[in-house]
Each structure stands twice: as C-alpha cells, then as structure tokens.
Amino acid sequence: MTEPLRTIAPPVVQPLLPPFFDAPAIEESRATCGDCAMCKKPDQTAVPGAEYFIPDAKCCTYEPTLPNFLAGAILDDDAAELAEGRARIRAKIAGRNLVTPAWIAASRKFRLLLDAARTTSFGRTTKLLCPYFDAGRCTIWRHRESVCSTFFCKHVGGAYGHSFWRALKAFLGHTETALARWAARTVDPELPETELPRLPLTIEDVEDRPPDDATYASWWGRWVGREEAFYGECLARVRALDRAAFEAIVLADDRGRSALETLRLAYDRATKPVLAERLVLADDLRPARSGDGVVVVPYSSYDAQHLSESLYEVLKMLRAEETVSDFVDRIRREREVDVPRDLLLHLQMLGIVVPPDAEA
Ligand code: SF4
Ligand code: SF4
Numbered sequence: 001m002t003e004p005l006r007t008i009a010p011p012v013v014q015p016l017l018p019p020f021f022d023a024p025a026i027e028e029s030r031a032t033c034g035d036c037a038m039c040k041k042p043d044q045t046a047v048p049g050a051e052y053f054i055p056d057a058k059c060c061t062y063e064p065t066l067p068n069f070l071a072g073a074i075l076d077d078d079a080a081e082l083a084e085g086r087a088r089i090r091a092k093i094a095g096r097n098l099v100t101p102a103w104i105a106a107s108r109k110f111r112l113l114l115d116a117a118r119t120t121s122f123g124r125t126t127k128l129l130c131p132y133f134d135a136g137r138c139t140i141w142r143h144r145e146s147v148c149s150t151f152f153c154k155h156v157g158g159a160y161g162h163s164f165w166r167a168l169k170a171f172l173g174h175t176e177t178a179l180a181r182w183a184a185r186t187v188d189p190e191l192p193e194t195e196l197p198r199l200p201l202t203i204e205d206v207e208d209r210p211p212d213d214a215t216y217a218s219w220w221g222r223w224v225g226r227e228e229a230f231y232g233e234c235l236a237r238v239r240a241l242d243r244a245a246f247e248a249i250v251l252a253d254d255r256g257r258s259a260l261e262t263l264r265l266a267y268d269r270a271t272k273p274v275l276a277e278r279l280v281l282a283d284d285l286r287p288a289r290s291g292d293g294v295v296v297v298p299y300s301s302y303d304a305q306h307l308s309e310s311l312y313e314v315l316k317m318l319r320a321e322e323t324v325s326d327f328v329d330r331i332r333r334e335r336e337v338d339v340p341r342d343l344l345l346h347l348q349m350l351g352i353v354v355p356p357d358a359e360a
Pocket of ligand 2: 132
C-alpha cells in the first residue's frame with residue numbers, strides 16, 4: 001500500500017501536517033537510489049546530452065540547513081543507525097561554524113562554492129560531499145530536511161512530478177523556517193533572531209574558522225556551551241504542538257497558505273494529468289542523434305529521453321493551430337500511423353510536447 005504524503009516529512013512534523021497530507025505519496029520508482037540511476041554502469045555507453053554522477057557522491061554533494069528542532073530530533077534518537085549522525089551533529093556544534101539557535105547550516109564558504117559549481121560539479125565530486133554522508137549512506141536519514149527529502153533525479157510524472165516535488169520542498173521549507181524561528185523564540189525570548197546573509201564572507205569564513213567568541217556569544221547568550229540542550233528544548237516545544245497550534249504558526253500568513261495551495265494544485269496536476277487540447281514539440285529540447293533515434297533533454301538535464309527517429313519525426317508535425325484530435329486523424333491519414341493519446345499525455349508530462357501557449 002502506498003504511504004501517505006506526510007511520511008515524506010520527518011517524524012516530528014508528520015502528525016502536525018494538514019489533512020491534505022493523507023493523500024497517497026507519489027512513488028519515484030525511477031530514482032533507484034540503492035543502485036543510483038544517475039551513475040553510469042561500466043558497460044553502459046554515455047548517452048549524448050545526459051549527465052552522470054559518481055557513486056561515492058550521488059546527489060549528496062550538498063549540505064542541508066538543519067532547523068533547531070531537527071538537530072534536536074537527531075540527537076534525541078538513540079537508534080544505532082543514527083549513532084554516526086549524532087556524532088557528526090555534535091562535531092558540527094563543537095565547530096561553531098554557522099551553528100545558531102535556529103539552524104545548523106553549511107559554512108558560507110561551502111554554500112558559495114556549491115552555488116558557483118552546481119551546474120558543473122553537482123553529483124560529480126567528493127569535494128562537495130555532505131558532512132552527514134558516510135560510505136554511500138545518509139547518517140541522519142530519518143530526520144533529514146526538506147531539500148533532501150524532496151530531491152529526486154528522475155520523475156515518474158516527468159515535469160509535472162518535478163513541479164510537485166518543488167512545491168512540496170517550498171511548503172516543507174516554509175514549515176521548517178516558521179517552526180525553527182518560533183521554537184527559538186519560545187525557548188528563549190531574549191535571544192536575537194540571527195540573520196545569516198550569504199555575503200560578505202568574514203575572514204573567519206575564508207579560513208574555515210568559527211566566528212569570534214563575542215559574535216558567537218551574541219547569537220547564543222546564556223546558551224553558549226549548552227547548544228545541544230537548546231536544540232532539545234526546541235524539539236520538545238515542536239513535539240508538544242497540536243495541529244491547531246501548528247497551523248497558527250505555519251499557515252498564519254499568506255506565504256504559508258499560498259505555498260499549501262500551490263502544493264495542492266501541483267499534486268492534482270501530477271496525479272490527474274489532462275491531455276492539452278493543442279500541443280507542439282517543445283523548442284528547447286537540445287536534440288542529439290543517438291543510435292537509431294534522438295536523445296532530447298526536456299524538463300531536467302538529469303532525465304534525458306530517447307525517442308525513436310519515427311516518433312520524433314511525427315512529433316515535429318504537431319501544429320499550434322490544430323487540435324490534438326485533428327493531429328491524430330491527420331497522421332493516421334497521411335502516415336497510416338496511430339499516435340495513442342496516452343503516449344501524447346506521457347510526452348506532455350515529460351515536457352517533450354507542450355501546449356503552444358507554454359512556448360510563448
Ligand atoms: S535521487 Fe540521488 S541517490 Fe537516488 S537515484 Fe537519483 S541521484 Fe541517485
Ligand atoms: S543530509 Fe543525508 S540525504 Fe541530505 S545531502 Fe546529506 S547525506 Fe545526503
């Protein structure tokens with residue numbers, strides 16, 4: 001049986017999410033993480049235009065920004081498989097670099113490097129490995145945050161699936177921010193809200209050192225040296241919430257409500273897709289010849305698609321002024337070929353064919 005959507009969130013958040021999250025989760029069976037779908041097998045020929053990751057990094061060339069209550073949840077979870085994760089969180093706390101009452105974050109230097117190298121190096125170098133990644137596995141998996149829990153390299157629902165996961169990431173990310181700020185404020189109203197702009201880099205950032213003691217003390221006040229206890233208190237506050245209190249924190253403003261509405265729409269579109277009345281071949285597919293067909297790169301560079309030459313030629317015959325039904329009839333007359341509507345819907349979801357107005 002398919003698990004409900006809420007199981008994608010970490011355990012402490014799951015029971016608090018609105019009833020919408022009882023809908024079945026979307027299973028991304030094409031992202032075969034145990035045998036990573038982005039890693040080229042030794043006997044596999046590289047597909048033109050496709051990107052590949054290395055097995056000892058996969059998509060974990062990233063460092064999450066962990067909200068206080070999830071840091072607390074990791075430290076509070078005594079499962080044996082989290083022992084390494086707990087040790088790594090404690091090492092991060094001891095290092096003091098971007099360890100604040102609201103977040104345990106990647107250093108500014110790392111974030112800058114990641115942003116600058118994303119298109120060339122994501123998934124392709126161990127130099128950008130997440131500090132919670134250990135020998136091919138995530139050491140904090142059960143309590144990972146919204147970016148990690150919603151990333152998939154390939155989507156069963158193509159572009160529609162991709163949009164859904166992006167909407168879920170936005171909603172869960174908003175949830176984390178709202179809860180982390182609320183928890184920090186509630187545990188100690190005297191603490192200032194620490195703003196951590198990406199730039200400029202301090203000399204400590206450049207030299208991979210923590211901030212000076214005075215700066216660190218200005219973030220933590222009386223909690224310096226007791227950061228772990230603070231995160232535990234934040235966890236306790238979030239655990240004690242009921243759904244009404246959660247909604248008062250997370251859905252109190254337009255941002256939360258509109259993120260939830262966008263998520264609902266994206267879920268409906270991904271799970272109940274409708275064939276457009278008119279379709280054309282997308283114009284940004286970067287087609288490349290490959291064997292007996294054409295490789296195109298539609299909604300994501302991680303999900304190149306192989307089309308037979310004959311199918312690609314037929315798709316080029318789509319016209320903006322013609323309905324899909326008329327197109328199917330015309331191809332049957334002119335080419336004696338049936339183009340199934342299911343196939344067109346599949347290609348529409350992948351973003352290989354798109355409604356003409358999407359091309360404007
Ligand atoms: S989601 Fe990550 S680990 Fe899973 S198959 Fe894709 S790249 Fe590999
Ligand atoms: S927290 Fe876990 S899933 Fe996320 S990047 Fe790190 S190792 Fe990967």
